[in-house]
Amino acid sequence: MKKQTGIIILSIILVALVVALVIGLTGSETGRTVKEKQIKIGASLPLSGKIAYMGQHMQEGIDLAVSEINAKGGINGKPIKIVYDDTQGTTKGGLDSYNKLSQIDNIKIFLSATTNAVMAAAPLAEENKQILFAIATASTTISKAGDFIFRNTLLAQQEIKFLANSLNNMGYKKIGLLIIGNSGGESYRQALKKEFETLGGEIALTEKFEEQSNDFRTQLLKLDKSDATAIICVAHTQETGLILRQAKELGINKQIVGMFATEGPSLIEAAGEAADGVLYTHFFDPDKQTQLNKQYNQKYLLAYGRESEPYAALAYDNVIILAHALKNCDPDDTICIKTELYKIQNMETVTGKTSFDSNGDTTKEIILKTVRNGKFVLY
Amino acid sequence: MFLQLLINGLIAGAIYALVATGFSLIYSTCKFIHFAHGAVIAFSSYFLYWLFSLIGINFWLSAIMAIVFAALLGLGTNVLIYQQLQKKKASNVIILISSFALLILLEALILIFFGADVKTLGFLKVAKGLPFLGAVITPLQIVIILGSLALLGLFLFFMRKTKLGKAMRAVSDNKNVAEVVGISAKKIYNWTFIIGSAIAGVAAILIGLEQNLEPMMGTNLMIKGFTGAVIGGIGSVPGAVLGSFLLGFAENFGIWFLPSGYKDAIAFVILFLFLLLRPNGILGIKKGGDKK
Numbered sequence: 001m002k003k004q005t006g007i008i009i010l011s012i013i014l015v016a017l018v019v020a021l022v023i024g025l026t027g028s029e030t031g032r033t034v035k036e037k038q039i040k041i042g043a044s045l046p047l048s049g050k051i052a053y054m055g056q057h058m059q060e061g062i063d064l065a066v067s068e069i070n071a072k073g074g075i076n077g078k079p080i081k082i083v084y085d086d087t088q089g090t091t092k093g094g095l096d097s098y099n100k101l102s103q104i105d106n107i108k109i110f111l112s113a114t115t116n117a118v119m120a121a122a123p124l125a126e127e128n129k130q131i132l133f134a135i136a137t138a139s140t141t142i143s144k145a146g147d148f149i150f151r152n153t154l155l156a157q158q159e160i161k162f163l164a165n166s167l168n169n170m171g172y173k174k175i176g177l178l179i180i181g182n183s184g185g186e187s188y189r190q191a192l193k194k195e196f197e198t199l200g201g202e203i204a205l206t207e208k209f210e211e212q213s214n215d216f217r218t219q220l221l222k223l224d225k226s227d228a229t230a231i232i233c234v235a236h237t238q239e240t241g242l243i244l245r246q247a248k249e250l251g252i253n254k255q256i257v258g259m260f261a262t263e264g265p266s267l268i269e270a271a272g273e274a275a276d277g278v279l280y281t282h283f284f285d286p287d288k289q290t291q292l293n294k295q296y297n298q299k300y301l302l303a304y305g306r307e308s309e310p311y312a313a314l315a316y317d318n319v320i321i322l323a324h325a326l327k328n329c330d331p332d333d334t335i336c337i338k339t340e341l342y343k344i345q346n347m348e349t350v351t352g353k354t355s356f357d358s359n360g361d362t363t364k365e366i367i368l369k370t371v372r373n374g375k376f377v378l379y
Numbered sequence: 380m381f382l383q384l385l386i387n388g389l390i391a392g393a394i395y396a397l398v399a400t401g402f403s404l405i406y407s408t409c410k411f412i413h414f415a416h417g418a419v420i421a422f423s424s425y426f427l428y429w430l431f432s433l434i435g436i437n438f439w440l441s442a443i444m445a446i447v448f449a450a451l452l453g454l455g456t457n458v459l460i461y462q463q464l465q466k467k468k469a470s471n472v473i474i475l476i477s478s479f480a481l482l483i484l485l486e487a488l489i490l491i492f493f494g495a496d497v498k499t500l501g502f503l504k505v506a507k508g509l510p511f512l513g514a515v516i517t518p519l520q521i522v523i524i525l526g527s528l529a530l531l532g533l534f535l536f537f538m539r540k541t542k543l544g545k546a547m548r549a550v551s552d553n554k555n556v557a558e559v560v561g562i563s564a565k566k567i568y569n570w571t572f573i574i575g576s577a578i579a580g581v582a583a584i585l586i587g588l589e590q591n592l593e594p595m596m597g598t599n600l601m602i603k604g605f606t607g608a609v610i611g612g613i614g615s616v617p618g619a620v621l622g623s624f625l626l627g628f629a630e631n632f633g634i635w636f637l638p639s640g641y642k643d644a645i646a647f648v649i650l651f652l653f654l655l656l657r658p659n660g661i662l663g664i665k666k667g668g669d670k671k
Contacts, residue, residue: 011537048487048490050595053494053495053496056494056495056496073637181640207638207639208638208640209639209642209645212595212599213642214590214591214596215391215590216389217382217390218384218630218631218634219634219639221387222634222635222639225380238591242590242591248506249505249506249517250508251507251508251510251515269496269498269591270499270591271653272505273504273506274505353541
């Protein structure tokens with residue numbers, strides 16, 4: 001026994017020494033490589049855990065954009081290299097990821113997602129004058145997170161205002177809410193309530209569900225029995241799909257409304273025919289498809305064998321936008337990159353015309369869409 | 380209204396019961412907690428998806444193969460992991476931790492092989508349910524409820540009337556005495572895993588059809604199934620079924636009156652109360668003198 005333990009301890013020390021040597025030697029090597037040969041961009045995404053599909057789609061969009069750019073010779077002759085790290089969608093994960101990428105990989109430009117992870121890293125990135133460019137992150141707190149903090153998404157505020165106006169004009173005055181029970185969902189709820197009440201409507205009933213729920217039946221029942229004439233769902237694509245399916249199975253006839261996360265192949269997978277008729281806000285008009293859009297969709301289909309999802313498209317755009325800003329800057333000069341980003345107005349991107357406001361948030365055109373015969377079309 | 384709530388509770392309860400039955404069987408016979416049971420269910424659902432949706436094999440054949448796969452996977456976890464630990468005289472706590480690790484490992488494997496997107500089995504069309512005295516229920520949901528009750532009935536028959544069933548009860552009651560009368564506890568453990576995991580296979584098919592597949596589904600199911608099993612009496616399989624249905628009812632009736640954000644809170648508060656006030660659960664019996 002004693003000899004065995006001795007051998008084990010010795011092996012562990014040996015392995016630790018070898019690993020330390022390897023990191024020590026190659027670490028400084030890649031440090032030099034960064035300055036000379038590549039543009040390293042960090043990507044802190046929820047690659048596993050509850051919202052792994054979001055991270056996965058974003059990774060697909062990012063990889064597609066990077067391979068395109070590198071195929072054309074990179075930015076000013078230097079190829080982009082993305083260093084991925086898994087945040088699991090948690091605050092701690094976001095912080096660990098930021099620390100690892102900035103300290104070990106010397107990253108100065110970050111892509112990130114989920115409010116938890118972004119808000120964990122933002123104060124540090126701001127302090128260290130590093131660029132943090134969030135993808136599809138909902139919380140309103142990100143707008144004021146800092147000068148170096150940017151975000152590419154359909155802003156909840158704008159989306160909700162548009163949605164409230166549209167529903168009000170259609171005659172839906174009493175609204176039911178079915179909302180995901182986390183901080184993102186709560187900020188949506190407050191904004192929805194405010195907008196509808198400003199227009200003279202009211203929120204008849206609010207029902208919540210836990211993240212990763214599969215059973216919305218009783219909440220749907222309560223909403224059906226209430227005065228609400230329309231039910232707004234604030235949920236991820238898969239959950240919205242299950243909600244639609246269960247609503248149909250229960251025989252609920254009220255109009256179901258969603259936000260931009262509604263659109264994606266997973267909705268049709270989860271809901272089948274029950275998806276037909278859902279109303280939702282979005283930024284992509286299939287009838288106004290630009291060359292850029294068509295090419296993007298074709299490339300995505302070719303690369304991954306299925307149609308693009310919203311998070312992939314947004315992530316793709318993040319990279320394209322960053323590349324644009326990097327064209328006129330030294331990749332280590334984050335102040336130059338920051339200035340270039342703020343200059344972007346009406347840039348053609350896959351997710352519509354993109355402009356940055358003074359908070360570093362993007363503004364996009366918003367439209368109302370629906371599902372007809374399993375297809376996402378203009379309403 | 381009340382009837383619809385009752386039906387919702389029955390559906391949720393039946394799903395939890397499907398999970399809890401196999402889990403409880405394994406616990407009552409082998410006396411350790413097999414959290415990876417949830418992952419066996421998840422993996423079997425994905426196996427069914429692979430056979431039926433990806434390769435295109437006939438659904439019923441795929442379903443039978445999924446049940447066999449589940450049984451083998453469960454047996455594998457026992458033979459490859461738990462038995463090895465038991466050989467080294469590991470305590471039940473260590474086995475419990477290893478079962479957690481197995482759960483995480485298997486779910487990560489699902490993530491690697493199938494990706495994070497939700498998958499559907501696509502065997503049944505989505506349609507409005509059948510009207511029933513003012514409430515609505517789909518044919519699949521009826522199958523789930525009747526199926527879990529039928530499983531329970533079959534199981535009770537098996538335990539009471541068959542030789543293997545009696546041997547399993549003997550080992551569950553007192554492993555050492557059972558060995559003295561010539562029952563191989565090791566063989567019985569293996570059979571328990573086979574049967575318990577086959578039940579998990581059935582659960583995998585029904586749950587996969589009703590709720591869609593995602594990599595983390597095993598953990599979620601295991602939490603609810605475990606809660607149901609504890610409430611009903613963790614050493615007792617009928618108790619597990621009873622506890623699961625009770626949990627389903629409590630959740631659905633609970634959120635009728637309380638804000639629906641409290642759904643999980645209701646489940647855990649009930650679990651907590653039972654552990655405090657009646658740790659043996661509803662049907663659990665105090666078993667003495669069988670310490671490992």
